[in-house]
Amino acid sequence: MTTGSTEKVNGARALIKCLEEEGVDTIFGYPGGQIIPFYNEIYDSNLRHILVRHEQAAAHAADGYARATGKTGVCVSTSGPGATNLVTGIATAYMDSVPIVALTGQVPTFLIGNDAFQEADITGITQPITKHNYLIQDAKELPRIVKEAFHIASTGRPGPVLIDLPKDVQNAEIDFYYPDKVELRGYKPTYKGNTQQIKRAAEEIANSCMPIIYAGGGVISSNASAELVELAETINAPVTTTLLGIGAIPTEHPLHVGMLGMHGTKYANYAIQESDLIIAVGARFDDRVTGKLESFAPNARVIHIDVDPAEISKNVKVQIPIVGDAKQVLKSLNKYIRCCNSEAWIEKIDHWKKEYPLNYRQVSPDVIMPQFVIEQISEACRDAIIVTEVGQHQMWAAQFFKYKKPRTFITSGGLGTMGYGFPAAIGAKVGKPDKTVINIAGDGSFQMNSQELATAVQNDIPVVSVILNNGYLGMVRQWQELFYDRRYSHTYIKGSVDFVKLAEAYGALGLRAEKPSEVRPAIEEAVRSGRPAVVEVIVECEANVYPMVPAGAAINEILDIEEHADTPCAMPDLRKVKVDGVLDLEEQ
Amino acid sequence: MKHTLAVLVENKSGVLSRVASLFSRRGYNIDSLAVGVTEDPEISRMTIVVQGDDQVLEQVTKQLNKLVDVIKVSDIGVDDAVERELALIKVSADVTARAEIIQIANIFRARIVDVSPKSVTVEVTGDEGKIDAIEKLLRQFGIKEMVRTGKIALVRGSKKV
Numbered sequence: 001m002t003t004g005s006t007e008k009v010n011g012a013r014a015l016i017k018c019l020e021e022e023g024v025d026t027i028f029g030y031p032g033g034q035i036i037p038f039y040n041e042i043y044d045s046n047l048r049h050i051l052v053r054h055e056q057a058a059a060h061a062a063d064g065y066a067r068a069t070g071k072t073g074v075c076v077s078t079s080g081p082g083a084t085n086l087v088t089g090i091a092t093a094y095m096d097s098v099p100i101v102a103l104t105g106q107v108p109t110f111l112i113g114n115d116a117f118q119e120a121d122i123t124g125i126t127q128p129i130t131k132h133n134y135l136i137q138d139a140k141e142l143p144r145i146v147k148e149a150f151h152i153a154s155t156g157r158p159g160p161v162l163i164d165l166p167k168d169v170q171n172a173e174i175d176f177y178y179p180d181k182v183e184l185r186g187y188k189p190t191y192k193g194n195t196q197q198i199k200r201a202a203e204e205i206a207n208s209c210m211p212i213i214y215a216g217g218g219v220i221s222s223n224a225s226a227e228l229v230e231l232a233e234t235i236n237a238p239v240t241t242t243l244l245g246i247g248a249i250p251t252e253h254p255l256h257v258g259m260l261g262m263h264g265t266k267y268a269n270y271a272i273q274e275s276d277l278i279i280a281v282g283a284r285f286d287d288r289v290t291g292k293l294e295s296f297a298p299n300a301r302v303i304h305i306d307v308d309p310a311e312i313s314k315n316v317k318v319q320i321p322i323v324g325d326a327k328q329v330l331k332s333l334n335k336y337i338r339c340c341n342s343e344a345w346i347e348k349i350d351h352w353k354k355e356y357p358l359n360y361r362q363v364s365p366d367v368i369m370p371q372f373v374i375e376q377i378s379e380a381c382r383d384a385i386i387v388t389e390v391g392q393h394q395m396w397a398a399q400f401f402k403y404k405k406p407r408t409f410i411t412s413g414g415l416g417t418m419g420y421g422f423p424a425a426i427g428a429k430v431g432k433p434d435k436t437v438i439n440i441a442g443d444g445s446f447q448m449n450s451q452e453l454a455t456a457v458q459n460d461i462p463v464v465s466v467i468l469n470n471g472y473l474g475m476v477r478q479w480q481e482l483f484y485d486r487r488y489s490h491t492y493i494k495g496s497v498d499f500v501k502l503a504e505a506y507g508a509l510g511l512r513a514e515k516p517s518e519v520r521p522a523i524e525e526a527v528r529s530g531r532p533a534v535v536e537v538i539v540e541c542e543a544n545v546y547p548m549v550p551a552g553a554a555i556n557e558i559l560d561i562e563e564h565a566d567t568p569c570a571m572p573d574l575r576k577v578k579v580d581g582v583l584d585l586e587e588q
Numbered sequence: 589m590k591h592t593l594a595v596l597v598e599n600k601s602g603v604l605s606r607v608a609s610l611f612s613r614r615g616y617n618i619d620s621l622a623v624g625v626t627e628d629p630e631i632s633r634m635t636i637v638v639q640g641d642d643q644v645l646e647q648v649t650k651q652l653n654k655l656v657d658v659i660k661v662s663d664i665g666v667d668d669a670v671e672r673e674l675a676l677i678k679v680s681a682d683v684t685a686r687a688e689i690i691q692i693a694n695i696f697r698a699r700i701v702d703v704s705p706k707s708v709t710v711e712v713t714g715d716e717g718k719i720d721a722i723e724k725l726l727r728q729f730g731i732k733e734m735v736r737t738g739k740i741a742l743v744r745g746s747k748k749v
């Protein structure tokens with residue numbers, strides 16, 4: 001390694017060396033005029049570069065890679081439109097606290113501010129959606145800045161960091177020296193929880209009869225699952241997770257009560273509402289979780305463990321804040337706890353579990369219910385990494401797949417980005433080549449980044465996308481059905497494209513299932529093929545995600561299947577379908 | 589409730605915009621903001637006056653602390669701090685009004701820094717209340733233009749923030 005010694009190189013070469021020093025093996029990107037010097041150096045380097053077909057996909061792939069591996073993902077683009085195309089991916093990573101480093105080309109320093117060709121103020125644009133960002137103005141600063149960027153992205157509460165690289169900086173000669181330490185006086189995350197607070201938490205737990213553990217994405221990102229399960233088992237408390245916390249405890253663990261919130265299980269929502277103590281770990285009391293704040297868990301005292309002090313008492317008043325890394329805090333908390341008095345409570349919860357199981361109704365024997373597809377994937381690909389797009393299929397994937405390990409459920413939670421799943425699945429597969437990676441997609445979402453089929457084929461990345469084709473922007477349609485009088489304004493997309501032919505056109509495998517009996521074989525064939533594949537599953541078109549807490553309601557005010565029976569699949573009133581293109585397709 | 593925050597930041601380009609955009613993004617109101625370099629040329633000090641209850645203040649403080657370029661945030665209590673603001677006030681004044689304006693300025697220990705046939709410019713320093721008071725008195729003559737720096741503050745005694 002070159003640490004300690006110096007060598008004359010240009011900025012672009014220096015950047016490659018920095019990435020190597022950081023242990024980066026793969027980057028996802030797309031070239032252009034202002035990043036050519038860097039690409040010129042990639043050409044001779046040992047870095048694996050995955051050429052995407054849209055920069056948004058590079059950011060999502062870096063994000064999927066990071067979530068699957070726990071390492072920092074890296075994406076790169078040119079200036080201007082290349083950089084702005086990264087924005088959605090960066091925002092997605094920011095909302096879900098995912099460590100990525102985004103490298104963007106920039107016009108030469110002497111042109112900055114001139115509205116030069118392909119100039120965009122990307123550090124300004126990404127200021128509110130990055131943990132930090134840099135515009136390098138002097139090549140000599142490059143190694144220090146890259147070192148800092150990786151440090152900031154991956155430590156504390158992780159998040160995206162962007163480095164803007166003017167072309168002249170990439171070309172300038174410097175004496176390369178990679179620092180081995182960062183010195184950031186304004187950035188000192190707290191990892192070790194305050195011992196006094198941890199002891200107080202243990203006391204609260206001992207005094208509680210109805211505790212519940214509420215685990216979020218922070219448990220996954222700090223690799224604290226084992227400690228979390230130990231806590232739950234020792235104190236005999238149920239565990240509910242957020243969407244991003246899925247996998248923190250196995251789905252089938254007896255103490256697991258599933259996801260809470262808007263599409264959470266009834267029993268998780270009932271349990272948190274009745275609890276007398278919430279132990280929140282790496283979670284942020286998001287509005288999709290708490291529902292109406294004033295009526296959230298009215299009797300509960302709250303212990304909140306989080307590495308980000310700003311999350312504590314932001315939405316819900318906390319009695320015992322513990323700032324620190326989830327793993328470290330849980331480790332030390334586990335030393336002080338003993339079993340609490342929760343037998344009757346667990347019994348009650350088990351009773352709810354039996355009475356209100358997650359369920360769905362088969363509307364007729366030969367239609368494929370979307371939930372059934374997820375169950376089939378769960379049985380056929382037990383150890384797969386599941387990645388999702390955004391919509392109803394995402395919620396069904398959260399509800400009906402049996403997760404066993406952390407980092408096996410990857411989804412855009414905070415931003416809810418349609419088009420995330422496929423490129424993120426590509427990133428996950430690149431990071432975990434030995435795992436089966438399934439992208440559970442909707443027909444709408446898949447079309448937001450379907451061009452990445454080319455990336456998967458060209459780079460031989462065998463990701464399987466299972467598209468639950470309901471012919472609708474289903475989640476929006478569900479809201480329109482329930483709250484807008486079934487006025488399906490611009491959510492009907494049936495017949496957009498033949499997904500099988502689309503896959504084939506790119507050189508991927510395309511399969512279709514139209515009957516329940518065809519689902520499992522199609523999924524198995526796609527996985528077995530070892531090729532990038534698309535399995536289009538024609539599912540019941542008006543199935544809804546239940547349970548559902550309407551936005552703004554208390555989380556125990558739950559709509560469920562019985563109360564809101566699915567009506568049989570009906571065509572929308574075509575006179576009301578205002579998009580001409582859709583009408584044409586329908587008539588063909 | 590008004591709070592005065594002393595925020596020590598890296599003296600680098602872009603830091604002011606990070607701080608300002610944080611306030612607007614999170615919906616916090618800035619009453620005033622003054623910024624300048626400190627005894628250490630690598631560190632700037634912002635004095636930010638914000639409106640809000642304790643919960644807002646707690647969030648503002650925590651969010652500011654999350655910025656990598658923010659080194660330290662302190663809430664400066666009103667009682668134990670020296671607080672100053674500087675204002676320049678250009679007042680309409682013909683020869684007859686001039687004497688009265690000068691008299692008012694003297695009472696406030698303000699200074700006349702510019703005189704023209706039709707105007708007088710007054711420089712005044714003090715806490716917010718004092719500047720509000722002189723402004724009110726000068727208003728009867730017609731204020732043509734006024735500029736205020738926003739508050740700066742130091743904790744009394746040998747203590748630093």
Ligand SMILES: Cc1ncc(C[n+]2csc(CCOP(=O)(O)OP(=O)(O)O)c2C)c(N)n1
Nearest residue numbers: 391392393416418442443444445473474475
């Ligand atoms: C980029 C983006 N645009 C719009 C939305 C709003 N939105 C949320 S879910 C959804 C429908 C998704 O449709 P589809 O992918 O077919 O999934 P389904 O709900 O039918 O399973 C839409 C439009 C979004 N989340 N992301």
Ligand SMILES: [Mg+2]
Nearest residue numbers: 442443472474
């Ligand atoms: Mg759909």
